[in-house]
Amino acid sequence: MRIYSGMRGERGQSMAEYAVILALAALAAVAGLSALGQAHSVRTASTLLAVSEAMK
Structure with a gap:
């Protein structure tokens, strides 16, 4: 039983x-x-800012 308990x-x-x-x-x-x-969040924010600036 000692071998089994070791395993x-x-x-x-x-x-x-x-x-x-x-x-x-x-x-x-x-x-x-x-x-x-x-x-990804930073990239999305910069893209939205660029689109917003382009629409002005």
Whole structure:
């Protein structure tokens, strides 16, 4: 039974490592999408300003 409990500990450790990797990947995805969203917002605002100036 000792071998089985040792394998069980490794499985738990592997799951914890996957959870950490998943959390880091999710954090990177959120940060990347946030940066892209801000860049898109600035581009849209400048386009709307240009259109507004052209209509005057």
